[in-house]
Amino acid sequence: MDQKNEIQRHLQALCEEIGPRPTGSQANRDAVSYARRQFEAYGLTTQLQEFDCMDWSRNGGTLKAEGKEIPVMPAPYSKGCGVQGEIIRVGSLEELRKAPLSGKIVLLCDGLASEPLMPKSFVFWNPDEHKEIISLLENGGALAVLTVSLSAGQYLPIIEDGDFELPCGIVLxxxxPLLDSGIRAVLKLDAERKAAKGANVIASYGSGAHKVCFSAHIDTGSMTPGALDNSSGTAVLLxxxxxxxxxxxPYRLEFVLFNGEDYYSTPGEMAYLASHLSRPEDYVCAFNVDGAGLKGKDITYSFYECPEKLSSSIRSFASRLEGFSETEPWPQGDHTLFSFSGVPAVAITSSGIFELTEKVLHTEKDIPALVDTKKLGDLAAFLLGAV
Ligand SMILES: [Zn+2]
Known part of the structure; x- marks a missing residue:
């Protein structure tokens, strides 16, 4: 089968036959089995690196205050609940330190609803202020938390954390104005956390002490077919x-399908960090593919902790190809796992991808029609050529 058709087939299997595949879901395990079977059919040895996570689902919620129905949505990964109590509005950390939360439904607004709070388990960047807010909420005896959405008409969470111990809903x-302090409210959140397993897929080809690693994440957000984010990366590796x-x-090739890039605690990434990246000396370099193949745009590459010799040889190789260009480094995504560990890393994505972050990626609009499969075939050839 030619590369283009092969890639098309993987996109179809992941986006259409399997569909949204958040870490912990059955669809995610189906995607993992699919990718593993493909690697094995191509003669690679594979390993599943399992970890604990949760299969989370929600089915809406209701909020009644003074007889009025107010739209509410369970925050991602929230516990479910059915509680009633007085609302207490809190707008700043100073207020939160003094607020009598016990037996109440806490509504975070103003300064406390101006940016997302980092999940408790997120170690790379977690400001003391965020930790204090979370701890005050969890230890104050409140019944539940409501947060005001970051944007009108859309439920954007402040708290997105499966380890947060209170039920949490989002209001618009x-x-x-309908939710003043002192008002009595009844809040029901229909959401469920179930213990589940997830796994990274790690496939190897060839032998030798030193390896070149290629990675892409196989999971998606909960509502999206995830064509650009990131069945395109998965398809390129396959x-x-x-x-x-x-x-x-000249080197062993390692293919890693991370499982958890779009999950609150990045469990697959953390498992691989502990098991493999504790030996950075094994790696020559790593290429992470995420968001590549957007139609009508260049494939872009950027360098992290790369020695000059490596980046200049990749630059000169790419300059002979059409549709490849260099871009500024960006500090998010799975390539940072490697660069934090001291492994030279190259991040591959599409120019213009960040403009799609809010309206397309993580929504039902991230579909295979956005993806240029010919370009992804060129990318597969480029990456193998780079070795
Ligand atoms: Zn992604």
């Missing part, structure tokens, strides 16, 4: 693997 800013039989390379 336009309904704030297409590369399909080309290997009979070939020899």
């Amino acid at each position: 800013p336009e309904n704030l 297409a590369m693997a399909s080309q290997l039989q009979g070939k020899t390379y």
Whole structure:
């Protein structure tokens, strides 16, 4: 099968046959089995790196205050609940330190609803102020937390944390006038946390002490087919693997499908960090593919902790190809796992991808029609050529 058709087939399997595949869900486990079977069919040895996570689902909620129905949505990964109590509005950390929360429904607004709070388990960047807010909420005896959405007409969470111990709902800013302190409210959140397993897929080709690693995340947000984010990356790695039989390379090739880039605690990334990246000396370099192949745009690459010799040889190789360009480094995504560990890393994505972050990525609009499969075939050839 030619590369383009091969990639098309993987996109279809992941986005259409399997669909949204958040870490912890059955669809996620189906995607993992699919990718593993493909790697094995191409002759690679595979390993599943399992970890604990949760399968979370929600089915809306209701909020009644003074007889009025107010739209509410369970925050991602929230516990479910059915509680009634007085509302207490809190707008700043100073207020929160003094507020009598016990037996009440706490409504975070103003300064406390101006930016998302980092999940408790997120170690790379977690400001003391965020930790204090979370701890005051959890230890104050409140019944539940409501947060005002970051944007009108859309439920954007402040708290997105499966380890947060209180039920948490999101209300819209336009309904704030109906939710004053002292008002009695009844809050029901229909959401459920179930213990589940997830796994990274790790496939190897060839032998040798030193390896070149190629990675992409296989999970998606809960509502999206995840074509650009990131079945395109997964498909590129599978297409590369399909080309290997009979070939020899100066290094061992490792293909890693991370599971958890779009999950609050990035459990797959944390598992791989502990098991593999504790030995950065094993790696020559790593290429992470995420968001590549957007139609009508260049494939872009950027360098992290790369020695000059490596980046200049990749630059000169890319300059001979059409549709590849260099971009500024960006500090999010799975490539940072490698660069934090001291492994030279190259991040591959599309120019213009960040403009799609809010309206397309993580929504039902991230579909295969946005993806240029020919370009992804070129990318697979480029990455194997780079080795
Ligand atoms: Zn992604």
